[in-house]
Amino acid sequence: MSSLKTDVLIVGSGIGGLYTALNLDAKLNITIVTNSKIRDCNSYLAQGGVTTVMPGDEDSFIEDTLAAGHFKNSYETLEIVARESWKNIQTLIDMGAKFQKNENGELKFTKEAAHSKKRILFHGSETGKMIMETLIENIEKRENITIFENTELLDLKISENSAYGGFFRNKNKNFSVDSKIVVLATGGIGGLFKNSTNHENIKGIALALAKRHNIETKDIDCIQLHPTAMENPSRRRLFLLSEALRGEGAVIRDADGKRFVDELLPRDKVTESIIKRKNKNNSQIYLDVTALDSDYIKNRFKSIWDECLEIGYDLTSDLIPICPAQHYFMGGIKTDLKGRSSCQYLYVVGEAACTGLHGKNRLASNSLLEALVFGRKAASDINIHIMDITLTENPTSEDEWCPEKAAREIIIRHRGDLKNELRHY
Ligand SMILES: Cc1cc2nc3c(=O)[nH]c(=O)nc-3n(C[C@H](O)[C@H](O)[C@H](O)COP(=O)(O)OP(=O)(O)OC[C@H]3O[C@@H](n4cnc5c(N)ncnc54)[C@H](O)[C@@H]3O)c2cc1C
Structure with a gap:
């Protein structure tokens, strides 16, 4: 050798x-x-x-x-x-x-x-x-x-x-x-x-x-699970929807459109709430960014906006399906x-x-x-x-x-x- x-x-x-x-x-x-x-x-x-x-x-x-x-x-x-x-x-x-x-x-x-x-x-x-x-x-x-x-x-x-x-x-x-x-x-x-x-x-x-x-x-x-990965069974690596989106006002909703967690809590707490809600109602969970100014989103989160669009979601008008995913050790x-x-x-x-x-x-x-x-x-x-x-x-x-x-x-x-x-x- x-x-x-x-x-x-x-x-x-x-x-x-x-x-x-x-x-x-x-x-x-x-x-x-x-x-x-x-x-x-x-x-x-x-x-x-x-x-x-x-x-x-x-x-x-x-x-x-x-x-x-x-x-x-x-x-x-x-x-x-x-x-x-x-x-x-x-x-x-x-x-x-x-x-x-x-x-x-x-x-x-x-x-x-x-x-x-x-x-x-x-x-x-x-x-x-x-x-x-x-x-x-x-x-x-x-x-x-x-x-x-x-x-x-x-x-x-x-x-x-x-x-x-x-x-x-x-x-x-x-x-x-x-x-x-x-x-x-x-x-x-x-x-x-x-x-x-x-x-x-x-x-x-x-x-x-x-x-x-x-x-x-x-x-x-x-082991940290991130609460807001984009749910997408066809992908091996799940795309992350950054915490900064929630820092700037994005909210989390269940399938009935209800908010159920304080989005600004630490990751583990938000993840825990999402898993509980998913298990309770077998509900799809969404990240909702639509209340934010659309020009601001396109500028401030350009790469996330681009990636979502490529997958088929418009961040400014669509709810994005999310799930917790392993993120950090x-x-x-x-x-x-x-x-x-x-x-x-x-x-x-x-x-x-x-x-x-x-x-x-x-x-x-x-x-x-x-x-x-x-x-x-x-x-x-x-x-x-x-x-x-x-x-x-x-x-x-x-x-x-x-x-x-x-x-x-x-x-x-x-x-x-x-x-x-x-x-x-
Ligand atoms: C999607 C995403 C977004 C994130 N956003 C943020 C953020 O905004 N702010 C923040 O602070 N943190 C963020 N993190 C976490 C942060 O990016 C990582 O924790 C950090 O970059 C780790 O850096 P590192 O140098 O330790 O390892 P990495 O950047 O993960 O690099 C590991 C390296 O080791 C190499 N390697 C692994 N195994 C082997 C092997 N057997 N042989 C040879 N090479 C090997 C890999 O090829 C790679 O080069 C994010 C993580 C992800 C996944």
Whole structure:
């Protein structure tokens, strides 16, 4: 089996992987590997925006995030995210990110459900795409970064609780990478579910690897269903109708046209009410955006408007059938405040990590922010310590296993109630 050598191996090309890479010392040799195309990640799909905690807003942000997370969040993590939010958003802007501005050229903030004030920066309803294009543009300028697309991580190289690379497959060809540091930025678990808003290629590899190599995990039972995915049995990935629509006045109705839930409650509460109502009346549930000004909708939510139209719905006049769908994984590999896992030289960032920020339920738009804050934290720690690490060459070879099956079993053990929602492997 052929083998490559690199200083830092990053698996995953979403916001977590790319932002970490850009914050690493430009003298380091960095290899990014992703199992699809660079843009095929959940980060690219993010619609609503990114939470931006301006100086003076820290306490209110912490209160809102705690309330959404059932007060099971880590307070230390919350304080760090609140304190470091603006610094990271500023870095993104310096890299070229173009968040929406008002007529005076000032940044324009919007509100999403369960945030008590306007603190979300956005770019139409394509915030993730704009951020990802900015990051990709910056990555392309960096000669020290190499990207391998369509390359699947099969296993980690780990010896005596220290990570030193990974095994990969690209077009039926297997190879391995030896590295001083490994960063897992492989996202969540949505691809394991029949109904999910996530990309199919994101199937809980981090969770499966944690189980296989005894790496500490946290909050595995905390799986978020988003209340407003567009119901569409012919689609493998369900289209999301962003929370920002409800933040701006969209309402939820049953088949009789009755409202039955406060649309601005946190996601888990809204989801719970929809499931109850569906089960009670076997009723179709709808999102109703028709009371909003139609020109405003077409501008503010252009990509959602376009996508709905393509599927056959006019957001300004039709009710949109919705259903809850798996959306986000609050749990994951447990990390400390520098992105380090319990396995030496293995960092985990983004949705694959459990930093404790979200508690039992994620507040809207906090995920992109978490990936930024801890992507930079991990990079800073790696920059300091990498000099002291020597590259290990260890002749271990991979053995056969099915990560999807392993991840599926772990989820069933922690959330037996979701068994029928999962795909078979
Ligand atoms: C439709 C949608 C809308 C959202 N809107 C928002 C929003 O407005 N605001 C917000 O804060 N959050 C939002 N989220 C959540 C947020 O987008 C994600 O949590 C975040 O982008 C995760 O970033 P990441 O870098 O951890 O992972 P991802 O962006 O999911 O990237 C994971 C990467 O890992 C790679 N990968 C996975 N498994 C393997 C493997 N075995 N081998 C190699 N590579 C692998 C994938 O190809 C991908 O490149 C949304 C999510 C969805 C699905």
